[in-house]
Amino acid sequence: MESLTTIDESISAANAIAVERMMNAEPILYEADLAYKCIPGFGTKKLILHAGPPISWAHMCGAQRGAVIGAILYEHWAETASDAEKLAESGEVIFVACHNHSAVGPMAGVISPNMPVFIAKDRATGKTAFTNFNEGLGKALRFGAFDTQVIRRLEWMKTTLAPALKAAVKSIVSEREGIALKLIVSQALQMGDDCHNRNLAGSSLFLREIVPHLYGKVHEKDASESYNFLNSNNHFFLNLVLVASKVMADAASNIRYSTIVTAIARNGTEVGIRVSGLGDKWFTDNATIPDGLYFPGYSAADANPDIGDSTITETVGLGGAAMAASPSIVKFVGGSVKDALEMTNTFKKITIARHPHFTIPYIDFEGTPTGIDIRKVLRSGITPRANTGIAHKVPGIGQIGAGIVTLPILPFKKALREYAKEYGI
Amino acid sequence: MITLPEHVRILNVRAKLFYDAAIGQNVEAVHVDWRPEPQLEKDIEEILDRMGG
Numbered sequence: 001m002e003s004l005t006t007i008d009e010s011i012s013a014a015n016a017i018a019v020e021r022m023m024n025a026e027p028i029l030y031e032a033d034l035a036y037k038c039i040p041g042f043g044t045k046k047l048i049l050h051a052g053p054p055i056s057w058a059h060m061c062g063a064q065r066g067a068v069i070g071a072i073l074y075e076h077w078a079e080t081a082s083d084a085e086k087l088a089e090s091g092e093v094i095f096v097a098c099h100n101h102s103a104v105g106p107m108a109g110v111i112s113p114n115m116p117v118f119i120a121k122d123r124a125t126g127k128t129a130f131t132n133f134n135e136g137l138g139k140a141l142r143f144g145a146f147d148t149q150v151i152r153r154l155e156w157m158k159t160t161l162a163p164a165l166k167a168a169v170k171s172i173v174s175e176r177e178g179i180a181l182k183l184i185v186s187q188a189l190q191m192g193d194d195c196h197n198r199n200l201a202g203s204s205l206f207l208r209e210i211v212p213h214l215y216g217k218v219h220e221k222d223a224s225e226s227y228n229f230l231n232s233n234n235h236f237f238l239n240l241v242l243v244a245s246k247v248m249a250d251a252a253s254n255i256r257y258s259t260i261v262t263a264i265a266r267n268g269t270e271v272g273i274r275v276s277g278l279g280d281k282w283f284t285d286n287a288t289i290p291d292g293l294y295f296p297g298y299s300a301a302d303a304n305p306d307i308g309d310s311t312i313t314e315t316v317g318l319g320g321a322a323m324a325a326s327p328s329i330v331k332f333v334g335g336s337v338k339d340a341l342e343m344t345n346t347f348k349k350i351t352i353a354r355h356p357h358f359t360i361p362y363i364d365f366e367g368t369p370t371g372i373d374i375r376k377v378l379r380s381g382i383t384p385r386a387n388t389g390i391a392h393k394v395p396g397i398g399q400i401g402a403g404i405v406t407l408p409i410l411p412f413k414k415a416l417r418e419y420a421k422e423y424g425i
Numbered sequence: 426m427i428t429l430p431e432h433v434r435i436l437n438v439r440a441k442l443f444y445d446a447a448i449g450q451n452v453e454a455v456h457v458d459w460r461p462e463p464q465l466e467k468d469i470e471e472i473l474d475r476m477g478g
Contacts, residue, residue: 007475007476007477008477008478011476011477011478012478259478338441338445342441373478375473378463378469378473379463379473380463381460381462381463409463413466416473417468419472420472420475425472425475425476
């Protein structure tokens, strides 16, 4: 066994490298295409990616099942919801966690072969990550809804929006390397986004990048429809923040001795974390119900437990860690402006750095707390808190609110015990 | 309903809700963000001790 000093020094050095790589990664959006054409592993299989740590159909929550049923209908693997459920139960459909394919998706995070995805890469390493397109709020597949309106919108996104965005991104790449997502995220924080549950500024800035390359590349009607969709969806940039965050988190992954968290994800049944020095292993506990504000007619009794890969934002210093940047978000998720500031301040107690590029004007341009150290979480008893959407627990209904969720501490304990085994402590 | 003495000063610990309520009623108050140390299992404490940091 190594001496205490050596272990401490090894961890500190590894954590410094991990967080520096996380904060200095440069995610570039450079392509949009259908999932089966670009995400390795799809091939001709009936493969569906989902949010959170790995889970089987038998253990999936209502919202996750609803999204899977919708994906099966969208792919024409079944014609009715009932047949879709039977197919999912049969074992013929393979379910894999998005993170295991370098992908991330908000809420149910379902990605099936014919869904369009964005591809981002790290400027330095070229390492890629994927995310699906955002459908907007309310009745959407990612919240477990799968009625005709939801499927038709997905089909329109495939046949109209995806070719338009593919052409626009290609046009941008012909002029420069792609869209520098980190610059948009940095600017969006200055403009009042937390870059998890508020993405109004980010979506607007993205639109400014895309629009000059949208018209003239596809039929004008398709360009206009695409513009109208993007312009009316204040959350379109959410998925792009996620893929940017995934690139940043992956840059910090797999560094021996590092105790920095490199993924936080929920599948609606379990919440899981990954730790840099422990590779791709998941450490999990039961997902909890967020504390939130509900749409009229709904309450916490209707809520699905916490779900989605979107906590990759908190992993890299955004979302809950950047709440002080977004006073207006408390109207959507509950609480006061003071609470938003306190949430950022609380993150300081469990992180090891302040982000040099993600700064908050409201607190004198202080950097967001970045690099969650499992040791700090366990010693303080403070676990990360995140902004999140809330889905109905019954498949087929969709979003019913938004709120704040506090992660359980058990995954951090499990990770620490595994760390002790791995490093002989 | 409990009524407070007229001249009261409050030292509030942990639950900020009470501090905010006191300030809202123009009562002099100081907030201390303190919480008891988490109760960890012995093996977790021992691992953390050995890891340092």
